[in-house]
Amino acid sequence: MFRLRVVLDVRYPRIIAEVAAAMKAVMPDNAVGTRVCPKNCVEVSSYSKSWPCLFPQHGPGKKRHRPIFLADWQHELAAKYPELLLRGLIHSDGCRFINTGSGGWRQPRYTFCNLSPGIRTIFCEACDMLGLRWTFAKPKTLYVSRKADVARMDDFIGPKA
CATH class of the missing domain: 3.30.1070 (Cell Cycle; Chain A)
Known part of the structure; x- marks a missing residue:
């Protein structure tokens, strides 16, 4: 069990x-x-x-120390429902916040942070499926910052509550 x-x-x-x-x-x-x-x-x-059977990624040790990738059947589901995959990833390891800069500008942005390279790759692939531009900020942190991309993510992620 x-x-x-x-x-x-x-x-x-x-x-x-x-x-x-x-x-x-x-x-x-x-x-x-x-x-x-x-x-x-x-x-x-x-x-x-x-x-x-549903989570073939299960295994001993920390996820960041072993390969994590989607099985073929999971990849098919991800391709069919990339919005739901991204929503779950943001709800688990991401957030939406207001980025600020000198000159007083303010811009909403999504960030995703995970120690596992495989999970970060899954996030990037889901963004790619939807045509969302992502960038690396730090070794474990990814951002989606373009206004149109943030607005698109707002449509299917919504606020955390």
Whole structure:
């Protein structure tokens, strides 16, 4: 039996509810539990023997120390639903913020930060599928900054809540 655990920020109850609903939709006969953790986190989890089939990336050690890539069937889903993939990636490891500069300019921007090169590649490929321009800022940080691209992402990501 395997347990899928997703730890989320308690400030975003809608995302917590979406994660719990997604687990229940995928494994309708299995219980989905939530528990409040220290440091303002909520853990959503469910047990199933089938989780490794749905997440072949599962393995020992930290994700950043092993190859992470989409299986062929996952790549097909990503190509069909790149907006949903990006939404999930931003909800887990990204944010939208207002970038400011000298002269008083202000511009919304999305950032995505992950230590795993494979997960960063998945983010970049999803952006590429949608024609969104991304840039590297630091070794583990990516930005989407163009006005039109940020507006497009706003359409399918929406505010965290």
